[in-house]
Amino acid sequence: MRTFYEFFAGGGMARAGFGDKWDCLFANDFDPKKASSYVSNWGSADMVCSDVAKLTTEDLPSNADVAWASFPCQDLSLAGAGAGLKGERSGTFWPFWNLMLSLKDEGRAPKVVVLENVCGALTSHDGKDFSEICSALSSAGYKFGALVIDAVHFVPQSRPRLFIIGVEQKVNIAPDLTMQNPNPAWHSPALIKAYEKVPSPIKSQWIWWNLPNPPLREINFSDLIEENPNNVSWHSRIETEKILGMMNNLHREKVRRVQDLGVLKVGTIYKRTRPDGYGGRVQRAEVRFDEIAGCLRTPSGGSSRQLIMVVEGENIRTRLLSPREAARLMGLSDDYCLPEKYNDAYHLAGDGVAVPVVRFLAEHIVEKLVPSRLSTTDRAA
Template sequence: MPTFYEFFAGGGMARAGLGPAWSCLFANDFDEKKAASYRANWGGDHLWVGDVAEVQLNQLPGKADLAWASFPCQDLSLAGSGAGLTGARSGTFWPFWMHITGLRDEGRAPATIVLENVYGTITSHGGRDFSAIMSALTEGGYRCGAVVVNAAHFLPQSRPRLFVIAVREDLDISDEHHSEGPSDAWHPPALRKAQEQLPDSAKARWVWWNLPEPALRNCGLADVIEEKPKGVKWHTAAETQRLLGMMSDTNIAKVNDAKRSGRRMVGTIYKRTRADGPNGAKVQRAEVRFDDLAGCLRTPAGGSSRQTIIIVDGNKVRSRLLSPREAARLMGLPDNYALPEKYNDAYHLAGDGVAVPVVRFIAECILEPIIALGDKNTKKAA
């Protein structure tokens, strides 16, 4: 059974994606509320709550097959502070990496590492932050590459995320798991440009990961919507009308097209500030989409960060906030996953997590075959 450490664990979504065939040796998060959810769903035997910088190497048992780290995105996000890896939150990558190098010095370097973060990580500080991460990994004895995977391949949510996948240099990588160059599906132009800007030493250990095309997504936005949601209420007619009144002509046209479609249409709305008022004044707009995808879930720092559901059935239009359970479903969590009681806590847990089926996809296509091959070669050598 492969083993793993889960840093920045949140509610354990990486653990959910890895599945029961993996054994957790250690999990860590700084947030007490998220830790409570982790305990409620996974137990607390392997969980340590506190600053990642304060983790001690003797808390990390054994020699793990994987270290997963979905480190904080706030300083790397395009909507964030722009501090990058020097920021107080995203800069926690460095103490995490200090632990990995400490394990290496003890002969216990994890076989594989996965770092997950926002797309903006690629371009943060003109690509210098991405270069710093890749240089650290390669200088630490890993071959690595990166892919951008959108959760929309598996779930009705638009959520492109960067996944850096590193493999200890003594392990074999089969030809089927890497290619000679980038693919359009997993290596967008921004990532290719970032790779070109890497130092020669990091380029020499770069891997163009080869992922298969996933099966067609078998669930739509309507499949996650609750008719009788817990934690939110349907808007009154006046509240829905007020929301429609915040839409630009383009977005109202989308609603009218949905009315004329002859079928029940489910969409989502985000409120955004746009400079399209009189004389270019900034106004808050409600922007709607009916493409069978929710917008990317975000943490509920303010009202505009919370997503709204809109259902159009003929001339009848209803709206309300996305429910906590719907947010969890959009991340691929099962309905038996225990969510926090408070709305904002549950929404924050989901919006700050990693999409469960994407973790499974990477584990199945890359991590598990490499780890199994390493185990096989070790047994042969013995």
């Protein structure tokens, strides 16, 4: 059985993506609420709730084939303050990486390291932060490459994310896992531009990872909607009218066009601060009816929570996106145990990695780099 460590684990969405054929040896998150959710779904044996900077290699059992790290994005996000890898949150990459270096010194370095973050990591500090990550991988003896994968290929949520995959020099890489040139499907212009800024000696370790085309997504946003959700209620007519009043002419026209169809349509709404045309700024409600949700965000730090709008002729209803709907947008099954409080559940989903994206990467790259090993039970049999 293949083994992995899950750093910055949140509620264990990477674990859900890896699936039952993988054995999680260790999981870590500093947030007690997220760690509690992890334990509720996966048990307590693997989870250590701690600041990653306080961990040592003594906390990491055995030899893991893979280390997965969805390190915090706040300082790398386009909506953040621009602190980058020197920031308090995203800077936790470095204590994580020091653990990887210590494992290397002990002869226990993971064969594969997967780093996941927002695409802002490509442009942070004009690409210098991305180059620093590449340099860290190269210096530790890893060949590496990156991919930008939008979860919209798998779930009805627009959620592009950066995945950097490093593999030890000694690991055999099958020819079909790489290609000579970038593929626009997985290597965005921003990624290619960031790659071009990587110093040449480090760039020599670069891999253009090869992925197949994703399967055709069969599920739409309206398929995920609950009629009678827990934790949220449908707005009153006055509240719905207030949301409509926050729309500019373009978005009000979207609603009118959908009303004219006379059939039930489901859209999503985010409230955003926009210029008011008079030198000031005003909060606007912006709606989309393309059967795709906007990217889930955490409700902390001033980000708005996503709303849904159901239109059927003259009848218009609105409410907050429910926790279970948010979980479904991340590819979590309905038997996944969510926190009881709305904000805790929404935060858990908004901070996570989309489960089917992890599965896709595992199936088409990671599992081909790491041969399966017999588990203890298998050996005993």
